[in-house]
Structures are given as C-alpha cells and as structure tokens.
Amino acid sequence: MKKLALFFGFLLLIFIASRYQSKKNTFDQALSDFSVEDTASITKVFLADKYNHTVTLNKVESEWLVEEKYPIRIDALEYLLSTIKNIRVKHPVSNSLHDKIVKNLATSSVKVEIFTDNEKEAFKTYFVGSESKDMIGSYMLMENSNRAFVVYLPGFNGFLGPRYNIDGTVISSDLWRDRTIFSISNNELKSVKVINHDDSLSSFQIERTANQFFLTKNNETKSISAKNGVKYFNLFKQVNCEGFMNDFSLKDSILNSKPFYTIEVQKIDNQLIILKCYHKELDRINYTELNDKEETYDTDRLYAKLNDDFILIQFYVFDKILLRAPSFSVEK
Numbered sequence: 001m002k003k004l005a006l007f008f009g010f011l012l013l014i015f016i017a018s019r020y021q022s023k024k025n026t027f028d029q030a031l032s033d034f035s036v037e038d039t040a041s042i043t044k045v046f047l048a049d050k051y052n053h054t055v056t057l058n059k060v061e062s063e064w065l066v067e068e069k070y071p072i073r074i075d076a077l078e079y080l081l082s083t084i085k086n087i088r089v090k091h092p093v094s095n096s097l098h099d100k101i102v103k104n105l106a107t108s109s110v111k112v113e114i115f116t117d118n119e120k121e122a123f124k125t126y127f128v129g130s131e132s133k134d135m136i137g138s139y140m141l142m143e144n145s146n147r148a149f150v151v152y153l154p155g156f157n158g159f160l161g162p163r164y165n166i167d168g169t170v171i172s173s174d175l176w177r178d179r180t181i182f183s184i185s186n187n188e189l190k191s192v193k194v195i196n197h198d199d200s201l202s203s204f205q206i207e208r209t210a211n212q213f214f215l216t217k218n219n220e221t222k223s224i225s226a227k228n229g230v231k232y233f234n235l236f237k238q239v240n241c242e243g244f245m246n247d248f249s250l251k252d253s254i255l256n257s258k259p260f261y262t263i264e265v266q267k268i269d270n271q272l273i274i275l276k277c278y279h280k281e282l283d284r285i286n287y288t289e290l291n292d293k294e295e296t297y298d299t300d301r302l303y304a305k306l307n308d309d310f311i312l313i314q315f316y317v318f319d320k321i322l323l324r325a326p327s328f329s330v331e332k
Contacts, residue, residue, distance in 0.1 A: 031145045032089045034126055036114055039081040044115040046122075047164065049171045050108060057176065071178040076165055083163040084114065086153055090137050093148040101148045105129045105141050108169045110161075128166065131159030174244035181275070181306055181313075182239035184267065189233045193264040194322055204323065206232055206330065215330060228330040235321050236265065241311040242301065251310045254278050254303050261302075261322060277313065278303040 137152030213229025
C-alpha cells in the first residue's frame with residue numbers, strides 16, 4: 001500500500017512539474033514572439049524614437065501612406081513587412097550583458113507598434129535596439145517585459161535597424177516617402193522654363209502650341225521638331241529625388257541664398273510647378289575633377305525646394321532637363 005502511495009505521489013509530482021514547465025514555456029514564448037505572420041491584416045505601424053520623433057504608416061484601403069498624406073516608398077514598405085513577418089529569436093541576451101542591454105534599450109531604442117483590426121490597441125509592441133555583437137541581428141525587447149533577446153532575420157546577414165528605416169537611433173518620415181518629384185506624361189505638359197541664375201545665356205524655354213514646339217533662348221524663338229519636343233517633355237514622365245532633407249539644419253540658410261537654377265513646369269491645365277535648385281557644398285575637402293581643378297561646389301548633387309519640401313537631387317538625373325548633357329539636344 002505504501003509503495004502504491006509513493007508511486008501515485010511520484011506521478012503527481014511529474015504532473016505538477018510538467019504543468020509548471022508548460023506555463024513557463026508559454027510565458028517565455030509570449031516574451032519572445034516578435035513576428036506577425038499575417039502581414040495582410042496590418043493596418044498601421046507606428047514608430048517612435050527617444051528624440052520625440054514619430055512616424056505613422058497607415059493602410060488606407062489598399063494604399064499605404066506616410067503620415068496619412070504622402071505616398072510610401074514601396075521598397076521600404078516591402079522590407080518592413082517582410083521583416084515583421086520573418087524575424088526570429090536567435091537567443092536570449094546573456095546574463096552577463098542583460099542589464100546593460102536593457103538599460104541601452106531604455107535610452108536609445110525605437111518603439112514599434114503594430115496594429116491590425118483594433119485601431120486603438122496595438123496587436124504587438126516591441127523595442128528595436130542596437131546591433132548584436134556579431135552584427136547579425138539586433139537587441140529587442142517586448143513591451144512590459146524585462147527579458148531582452150537577439151532577434152535576426154534568417155538568410156539576412158545584418159542588423160535590423162535599417163529595415164525599420166532607423167538611421168542610427170533616429171527615425172524620420174522623410175526616409176519613408178516615395179521619392180517621385182515629377183510624374184507627368186508628355187501630353188500633360190504645356191511648357192518648361194529653365195532659368196540659370198549664374199549664366200542667363202543658358203536659360204531657355206520649350207513650349208508646345210497645338211502640335212508645334214518652340215525653343216526660346218537668348219530672346220530668340222525658333223521652331224523645333226515635334227520628335228525633339230516630345231523627347232524633352234518625356235523626361236518628366238518619371239523623375240526622382242535622391243532623398244528628402246526637411247530636417248537638415250542648414251536648410252533655411254540655403255533657401256535664403258541665390259538659386260542656381262529655377263525650373264518652371266506648366267501643365268496644360270495651367271498648374272505651375274516650380275523647382276528651385278541650389279548649389280551644394282562639397283562633401284570632401286580635397287574634391288577635384290580629373291584635371292585636378294578644385295571645385296567650389298558639389299558637381300554630383302544639388303539641393304532643391306519643391307513646394308514645402310527640401311530635397312537632394314542629382315546632376316546625373318537633371319543634366320538632360322537642364323540641357324547640360326552634351327549627348328542630349330533638342331536642336332537640329
């Protein structure tokens with residue numbers, strides 16, 4: 001009888017231990033479940049850094065917007081959703097490093113809130129911190145948890161911050177915005193005027209009247225072929241900037257300086273789009289051309305203002321529009 005009691009007592013201990021382990025594993029899994037499998041159900045992603053910067057990405061019907069008004073960069077969105085779906089825990093942060101990593105996450109991480117069907121309560125919230133020691137993964141922490149993990153993306157050899165468009169420890173809506181600045185078909189255009197403020201002899205205007213195109217330069221107007229006129233207007237079908245720089249500290253002083261170029265684009269509905277371009281300072285102290293001539297300004301990039309946006313553009317893209325490219329001409 002005593003042996004039977006001991007046997008059932010042993011079974012009871014096994015049962016209690018298994019239930020405890022099951023609850024422990026469930027708890028641990030909740031603390032380490034960073035991924036969202038059904039990304040199609042996501043309606044909003046909210047990000048906030050420790051510098052009071054926030055970014056809101058919303059799904060409006062089938063279209064994603066930045067701050068509910070700007071088109072989003074499709075590649076950035078795809079990277080984000082793929083990351084949200086596929087991230088996995090690599091391992092918990094070691095006990096020797098844990099307190100230090102948690103303190104770092106408290107001061108220099110980016111909070112990520114993912115919303116699905118409930119717009120008022122996040123489906124999942126976690127903090128993305130710095131890269132792990134091996135640079136394959138990042139330190140992350142679920143909200144209301146005190147256990148940090150190294151989280152990685154299988155098949156991706158790098159840390160996760162850039163996939164959330166985190167620049168160091170800072171976020172900006174500018175990094176998420178689609179970089180299209182002109183998307184105008186040739187038959188929507190009426191005229192393009194380019195003013196060179198450093199050299200007025202290089203200024204010109206190309207205008208369409210009915211099916212004829214005219215080039216005005218140096219106070220002289222002449223007809224150009226429809227083929228060349230259409231070729232020039234087609235340059236505005238898809239023009240991108242390199243990036244938005246609305247938070248640039250020197251923006252105001254640059255905008256108060258004399259422009260280098262002004263581009264006035266008039267559509268057939270008389271909508272006027274004005275792009276003001278400004279010289280950009282050199283990024284390298286000893287910047288020289290192939291002939292060792294020292295340059296005063298950057299020969300690759302320009303600052304520009306379009307509507308309320310301060311942007312960075314490339315001569316490589318704009319040389320044809322400015323008729324600076326020797327290989328591109330509208331004249332016979």
